[in-house]
Amino acid sequence: IGLRRMAGFGFGFLVISFTVNSFAADYWMFYVGGVFLGAGLCWTTTSMVGYLVENWFSNGKGTIMGILLAANGLGGFASEFIVTKIIYGADGSLPDELSRWRLGYRVIAVIFAVVGILAVLIIRSRPEDIGLQPLGRDMKKKAKRGADWPGIEMSEQTKINLPPRIRMSTLYAV
Numbered sequence: 001i002g003l004r005r006m007a008g009f010g011f012g013f014l015v016i017s018f019t020v021n022s023f024a025a026d027y028w029m030f031y032v033g034g035v036f037l038g039a040g041l042c043w044t045t046t047s048m049v050g051y052l053v054e055n056w057f058s059n060g061k062g063t064i065m066g067i068l069l070a071a072n073g074l075g076g077f078a079s080e081f082i083v084t085k086i087i088y089g090a091d092g093s094l095p096d097e098l099s100r101w102r103l104g105y106r107v108i109a110v111i112f113a114v115v116g117i118l119a120v121l122i123i124r125s126r127p128e129d130i131g132l133q134p135l136g137r138d139m140k141k142k143a144k145r146g147a148d149w150p151g152i153e154m155s156e157q158t159k160i161n162l163p164p165r166i167r168m169s170t171l172y173a174v
Contacts, residue, residue, distance in 0.1 A: 011116025
């Protein structure tokens with residue numbers, strides 16, 4: 001469906017999820033928000049990153065994928081501090097019954113809406129769409145370490161060198 005649509009649907013589902021949760025008055029509404037959260041995360045995290053890396057990079061895909069997914073985790077870690085300040089106040093002194101958890105959900109929904117709009121405007125499915133080539137296409141591949149060592153042949157690995165006194169039946173009994 002293309003990267004832009006994937007990002008658009010994913011961020012749209014995330015906005016719906018956090019908006020539904022911010023207005024939730026009964027437990028079933030959180031389930032509905034959870035369904036949209038799952039769909040939104042599915043479309044905007046690993047699927048989108050995998051598609052992006054596959055199309056935009058030709059070398060070092062595993063490293064780039066790891067960096068992007070680690071950045072995703074780092075963003076989640078940093079946002080926890082910000083959302084906690086919104087919910088419990090800047091000094092953290094608000095008790096649970098006065099917490100502003102609905103406001104926290106709404107702020108996150110607005111952030112996802114803004115980031116989603118920017119992502120849809122900026123992201124392209126393939127570098128060829130804007131006249132570019134995949135990154136790393138002209139780079140030389142590194143020589144694999146240990147390529148000169150032929151290793152141990154399979155026939156050598158499967159040989160069992162037992163002393164003549166040990167029978168195979170004794171070996172299986174153990």
